[in-house]
Amino acid sequence: MATKHLFLLPGDGIGPEAMAEVKKLISAMNDKLGSGFATEDGLVGGCAYDAHGAAISDADMDKAMAADAVLFGAVGGPKWDAVPYEVRPEAGLLRLRKDMELFANLRPAICYPALAASSSLKQEVVEGLDILIVRELTGGVYFGEPKQIIDLGNGQKRGIDTQVYDTFEIERISGVAFELARTRKNHVTSMEKRNVMKSGVLWNEVVTQTHKARYSDVKLDHMLADAGGMQLVRWPKQFDVIVTDNLFGDMLSDIAAMLTGSIGMLPSASLGAPDVRTKKRKALYEPVHGSAPDIAGKGIANPIAMIASFAMCLRYSFGMVDEADRVEGAIAAVLDAGLRTKDIFSPGMTEVGTVEMGDAIIARF
Amino acid sequence: MATKHLFLLPGDGIGPEAMAEVKKLISAMNDKLGSGFATEDGLVGGCAYDAHGAAISDADMDKAMAADAVLFGAVGGPKWDAVPYEVRPEAGLLRLRKDMELFANLRPAICYPALAASSSLKQEVVEGLDILIVRELTGGVYFGEPKQIIDLGNGQKRGIDTQVYDTFEIERISGVAFELARTRKNHVTSMEKRNVMKSGVLWNEVVTQTHKARYSDVKLDHMLADAGGMQLVRWPKQFDVIVTDNLFGDMLSDIAAMLTGSIGMLPSASLGAPDVRTKKRKALYEPVHGSAPDIAGKGIANPIAMIASFAMCLRYSFGMVDEADRVEGAIAAVLDAGLRTKDIFSPGMTEVGTVEMGDAIIARF
Ligand SMILES: CC(C)[C@H](C(=O)O)[C@@H](O)C(=O)O
Ligand SMILES: CC(C)[C@H](C(=O)O)[C@@H](O)C(=O)O
Numbered sequence: 001m002a003t004k005h006l007f008l009l010p011g012d013g014i015g016p017e018a019m020a021e022v023k024k025l026i027s028a029m030n031d032k033l034g035s036g037f038a039t040e041d042g043l044v045g046g047c048a049y050d051a052h053g054a055a056i057s058d059a060d061m062d063k064a065m066a067a068d069a070v071l072f073g074a075v076g077g078p079k080w081d082a083v084p085y086e087v088r089p090e091a092g093l094l095r096l097r098k099d100m101e102l103f104a105n106l107r108p109a110i111c112y113p114a115l116a117a118s119s120s121l122k123q124e125v126v127e128g129l130d131i132l133i134v135r136e137l138t139g140g141v142y143f144g145e146p147k148q149i150i151d152l153g154n155g156q157k158r159g160i161d162t163q164v165y166d167t168f169e170i171e172r173i174s175g176v177a178f179e180l181a182r183t184r185k186n187h188v189t190s191m192e193k194r195n196v197m198k199s200g201v202l203w204n205e206v207v208t209q210t211h212k213a214r215y216s217d218v219k220l221d222h223m224l225a226d227a228g229g230m231q232l233v234r235w236p237k238q239f240d241v242i243v244t245d246n247l248f249g250d251m252l253s254d255i256a257a258m259l260t261g262s263i264g265m266l267p268s269a270s271l272g273a274p275d276v277r278t279k280k281r282k283a284l285y286e287p288v289h290g291s292a293p294d295i296a297g298k299g300i301a302n303p304i305a306m307i308a309s310f311a312m313c314l315r316y317s318f319g320m321v322d323e324a325d326r327v328e329g330a331i332a333a334v335l336d337a338g339l340r341t342k343d344i345f346s347p348g349m350t351e352v353g354t355v356e357m358g359d360a361i362i363a364r365f
Numbered sequence: 366m367a368t369k370h371l372f373l374l375p376g377d378g379i380g381p382e383a384m385a386e387v388k389k390l391i392s393a394m395n396d397k398l399g400s401g402f403a404t405e406d407g408l409v410g411g412c413a414y415d416a417h418g419a420a421i422s423d424a425d426m427d428k429a430m431a432a433d434a435v436l437f438g439a440v441g442g443p444k445w446d447a448v449p450y451e452v453r454p455e456a457g458l459l460r461l462r463k464d465m466e467l468f469a470n471l472r473p474a475i476c477y478p479a480l481a482a483s484s485s486l487k488q489e490v491v492e493g494l495d496i497l498i499v500r501e502l503t504g505g506v507y508f509g510e511p512k513q514i515i516d517l518g519n520g521q522k523r524g525i526d527t528q529v530y531d532t533f534e535i536e537r538i539s540g541v542a543f544e545l546a547r548t549r550k551n552h553v554t555s556m557e558k559r560n561v562m563k564s565g566v567l568w569n570e571v572v573t574q575t576h577k578a579r580y581s582d583v584k585l586d587h588m589l590a591d592a593g594g595m596q597l598v599r600w601p602k603q604f605d606v607i608v609t610d611n612l613f614g615d616m617l618s619d620i621a622a623m624l625t626g627s628i629g630m631l632p633s634a635s636l637g638a639p640d641v642r643t644k645k646r647k648a649l650y651e652p653v654h655g656s657a658p659d660i661a662g663k664g665i666a667n668p669i670a671m672i673a674s675f676a677m678c679l680r681y682s683f684g685m686v687d688e689a690d691r692v693e694g695a696i697a698a699v700l701d702a703g704l705r706t707k708d709i710f711s712p713g714m715t716e717v718g719t720v721e722m723g724d725a726i727i728a729r730f
């Protein structure tokens with residue numbers, strides 16, 4: 001069996017603590033199952049800036065490009081609030097997404113039965129929730145040019161960002177959404193603001209055409225993004241797969257994550273196009289939560305989102321479906337057993353730290 | 366007492382039904398209190414397109430510009446889904462906002478005690494909620510140029526929108542937010558995506574400077590807009606006044622409205638700058654809800670958001686604070702009395718139609 005190369009970018013804040021638990025799981029899989037993972041660590045975000053003045057070094061970018069998959073922790077923190085825009089922690093993540101052409105960001109929002117009560121939403125609204133947000137990740141206002149601040153004189157400046165989408169970008173992301181819908185409840189909702197944005201008009205048009213040409217077996221709805229946000233809060237179970245652009249996807253997937261009452265639990269996968277020759281996709285896996293600098297280093301961070309991201313890696317990058325199921329099953333089992341990190345604690349449960357939570361999941365794997 | 370000129374634009378869908386209840390209230394005020402309102406009706410949205418091929422005519426635009434205040438219902442519906450972009454129903458509203466320079470959109474999200482249980486959020490999360498979203502309304506991606514679809518050939522098109530903010534635009538909207546915060550809990554949260562948008566960097570900078578120069582007595586926080594959306598869902602009571610740009614304001618205010626469990630209840634005010642000479646602000650008042658074409662003409666629409674928008678008009682355009690309080694008190698009273706339109710109905714309450722609800726509010730005014 002060929003060695004599976006994982007490049008690990010723990011990043012800042014709680015990133016390294018969460019990643020440490022994944023490393024233990026990887027070792028366990030190598031030891032017990034001979035899974036053949038080889039890991040290497042790199043720097044991204046504030047720690048990379050501290051080490052060499054950039055949010056990710058060219059050398060680490062090369063390693064990310066060459067790896068079978070990248071596992072990413074989290075970046076940022078108050079320490080780097082004043083660093084120049086070009087080298088801010090987030091720039092490392094954005095460069096990874098752009099240079100690896102990870103255009104498809106998959107963000108499942110699943111409400112674990114054991115946690116339904118801890119959502120700020122009523123239990124009946126979120127219980128059993130299982131939606132998948134497919135977010136375009138390499139286009140839109142994140143990368144469009146011009147993107148600049150111009151000095152107009154007289155104390156006036158102008159800040160400019162550009163939202164750009166081409167037909168092929170909308171086509172390929174909606175293709176991913178339709179394909180995934182076929183493995184689920186066969187229902188896609190596309191969200192944009194076609195009533196105020198030309199890119200939204202094009203988005204709507206291309207999704208409609210792609211549907212007609214290749215996926216007419218899938219149910220397709222269109223919703224304005226603001227109405228979509230409302231409907232997510234009102235009755236999220238009406239959705240199966242949501243496909244949307246980079247910025248709306250950023251907002252809507254965070255809201256969807258929060259509905260589940262467990263943002264510390266949710267993983268994501270960012271995928272590129274299959275290589276023409278090898279059919280392999282470049283891929284990066286990261287938790288939906290951020291670096292949480294306020295609790296970093298205290299041993300209380302929830303490692304589940306990071307571990308669940310590794311489960312997505314097993315599934316999507318290595319086709320290790322059984323192993324992925326086992327990791328996800330182990331997570332559900334520790335929750336059923338009443339173990340909780342501080343962020344998801346509720347009376348009557350057993351509070352544990354990051355390491356204990358990781359150990360408990362590995363023990364049940 | 367000088368005549369108070371109101372220009373009424375009921376629009377499409379449930380707009381006219383809701384506006385009819387406001388007209389009754391205006392007549393009652395004229396008759397009983399001698400309030401001296403003169404009203405005139407115009408067309409906006411799909412009905413204006415049907416009448417003269419534009420989403421608002423130049424003649425009606427002139428009347429809106431000349432009025433003391435504009436009351437706006439709602440626009441749009443499936444009937445006009447295929448009309449050209451330039452004359453789609455929303456274009457009428459956008460032209461009103463732009464030509465009247467209504468840069469400050471005030472959207473209170475208030476949870477009426479009588480309705481706390483009907484939110485999809487837990488009662489303790491929304492009970493007593495009272496936040497105010499101050500949304501910039503004449504800039505950003507809604508109006509920035511270029512805004513176009515380019516044909517690239519080979520079946521490829523490119524959709525482009527431009528997000529633009531100048532210093533003065535951010536300064537004046539944050540000034541409005543700080544002023545309003547002083548009349549409330551003295552706390553402003555500014556939201557942007559400075560980690561990916563240059564306009565967000567400038568936004569953050571200008572809000573910070575404005576605060577330092579003129580409003581350092583007000584508590585100011587900054588939050589990334591995606592995190593802000595999450596926090597709105599998690600624990601909305603942490604906010605007092607939220608100030609944000611046009612697009613984020615669109616998303617976030619709709620989400621905030623939905624939290625209250627009563628989108629059919631929420632009003633908004635869109636204000637211009639005070640005239641240098643007369644000190645009067647141009648103003649437009651509209652419900653947060655849309656045209657709801659599915660229930661239009663059935664007599665079941667909730668007129669409360671439209672009536673509450675008129676209460677905001679009394680308060681902000683005419684300084685009729687007592688009368689505004691009385692309208693808002695009458696709304697609370699009918700809710701306490703158990704009257705409910707279909708959208709906010711719950712078991713044990715009395716279901717009423719649009720007209721009965723309007724009559725009941727006027728009777729308690
Ligand atoms: C860290 C930041 C640049 C990023 C984004 O805006 O995409 C984050 O919010 C996310 O959703 O992954
Ligand atoms: C109708 C539409 C153009 C409008 C907007 O996007 O501003 C609406 O959603 C709103 O929030 O007032």
